[in-house]
Amino acid sequence: MxxxxxxxxxxxxxxxxxxxxxxxxxxxxxxxRCDSVHILAFDKDCNVLLLREFRPFYGKYIWMLPSGRVDKENDIETAAQRELQEETGFRSKSLTHYCTTQHSESMNFANHIFIAKDLTEDPLKQDDHELIEVHAMPLEEAIEKVLSSPVIHTASAFALLRYTHEHP
Structure with missing residues (x-):
């Protein structure tokens, strides 16, 4: 019922x-609500592309992976590529679905995490309501930034920690 x-x-x-x-x-x-995508993107030097994004309801900048909703298209890979281009200015020639997580039993939407490599410049216009800075940094530094953020972006923390655990 x-x-x-x-x-x-x-x-x-x-x-x-x-x-x-x-x-x-x-x-x-x-x-x-619609699902979300989160992209663990690596540049040619194996640095992670991490965002420092202003979140108005927190009144603060937080550190996070490029992320967004799957609301403009039905395909999660297309959504991941679009978000990567909008938020970082790069397109991935090697975009691979890494894993999917759920928030909780009562939050019925998924987080689809992708790994992006072989990046080329191909920006799309950022959403008008976003204030984003893109930073490239080693994986360990990205983990430190996300975990010490004033508000921890859970999907970003999970993706970075799982990747580090599986790729020591």
């Missing part, structure tokens, strides 16, 4: 009932 509570501006809020293994029912409110 699903009951819609709110549906505007790309966000939907529903009350849903789920069955537990023992037969009991659990009611929960779920948030639905």
């Amino acid at each position: 699903e009951k819609e509570l709110f549906n505007q501006f790309g966000w939907e809020l529903t009350m849903e009932e789920a069955s537990l293994p023992d037969g009991r029912k659990k009611k929960l409110v779920r948030v639905h």
Whole structure:
């Protein structure tokens, strides 16, 4: 059973009932929205492209990977390439899906993480409402910046830490 509570501006809020293994029912409110993409981009010197972006509701700049919603196209790879171009000015000739994460049971949208290599300059116009600085830095420094940010961008922290764990 699903009951819609709110549906505007790309966000939907529903009350849903789920069955537990023992037969009991659990009611929960779920948030639905389009998925997001996050790009771990490496330049020719193996530096990570990291953004320092102003987030108005935090009133601060935070460090994060190039990221954005899959709301202008249906394909996550196309969305990742677009976000990379809009936010860094580069296109990747080697864009690979790395992993997908979920926020939580009640937040019904996914974070698709990509690895981008073989970058060439090919900028797209940034969104008018974004204040972004692009910085290239070693992986270890990128991790330090993201983890010491005043507000930690969870998908960026996860992507950087997982990549470091799998590529020591």
